[in-house]
Amino acid sequence: QVQLVQSGAEVKKPGASVKVSCKASGYTFTSYGISWVRQAPGQGLEWMGWISAYNGNTNYAQKLQGRVTMTTDTSTSTAYMELRSLRSDDTAVYYCARVLSGWYLIDYWGQGTLVTVSS
Amino acid sequence: EIVLTQSPGTLSLSPGERATLSCRASQSVSSSYLAWYQQKPGQAPRLLIYGASSRATGIPDRFSGSGSGTDFTLTISRLEPEDFAVYYCQQYGSSPWTFGPGTKVDIK
Numbered sequence: 574q575v576q577l578v579q580s581g582a583e584v585k586k587p588g589a590s591v592k593v594s595c596k597a598s599g600y601t602f603t604s605y606g607i608s609w610v611r612q613a614p615g616q617g618l619e620w621m622g623w624i625s626a627y628n629g630n631t632n633y634a635q636k637l638q639g640r641v642t643m644t645t646d647t648s649t650s651t652a653y654m655e656l657r658s659l660r661s662d663d664t665a666v667y668y669c670a671r672v673l674s675g676w677y678l679i680d681y682w683g684q685g686t687l688v689t690v691s692s
Numbered sequence: 693e694i695v696l697t698q699s700p701g702t703l704s705l706s707p708g709e710r711a712t713l714s715c716r717a718s719q720s721v722s723s724s725y726l727a728w729y730q731q732k733p734g735q736a737p738r739l740l741i742y743g744a745s746s747r748a749t750g751i752p753d754r755f756s757g758s759g760s761g762t763d764f765t766l767t768i769s770r771l772e773p774e775d776f777a778v779y780y781c782q783q784y785g786s787s788p789w790t791f792g793p794g795t796k797v798d799i800k
Contacts, residue, residue, distance in 0.1 A: 618791040682736035
């Protein structure tokens with residue numbers, strides 16, 4: 574079965590960087606994309622961007638351009654999301670999710686990783 | 693950017709009742725690339741409906757989606773206890789992909 578297992582919770586200081594991992598199993602990693610979505614405490618869902626696991630093409634949300642980098646390691650079927658220059662309003666649960674290539678539909682989600690930014 | 697608006701913000705109903713949730717887009721959603729997700733507290737979202745009206749694998753047939761263009765609806769024909777949750781619509785037809793603010797379905 575499709576599984577996306579994310580790395581554990583992180584606590585970071587303002588200005589620092591965080592890198593969250595997402596290990597995929599149960600499907601052919603390079604046949605799909607990975608999207609990252611975050612959810613601030615008590616708030617809705619915010620799309621952060623997408624990466625093709627096939628060729629590494631990316632599409633980032635404009636508000637995060639320059640601060641976010643999404644990568645994949647096809648040898649380990651793992652996706653990564655790095656967010657730099659962290660601010661307190663980056664405190665959120667970060668989800669990775671599988672994306673159907675060509676359709677851009679998110680169909681499976683990881684369990685989420687809480688990133689807390691606090692001085 | 694396509695802005696999605698969901699109504700109502702909260703829907704208070706009893707088990708067995710019918711729930712009708714609305715999602716309105718600020719511009720036409722390409723090829724009805726509109727999805728609905730269910731999220732329970734402390735859990736990741738789960739895909740219910742894609743392409744505006746197609747049920748995802750394993751989703752009970754009490755869930756149905758309809759609509760096109762700018763107006764979409766999620767209907768739960770008879771609420772089961774496990775259906776009380778927050779529901780989000782999302783468009784994936786044009787970048788940036790966007791989510792609605794959600795509708796909370798709670799127990800009356």
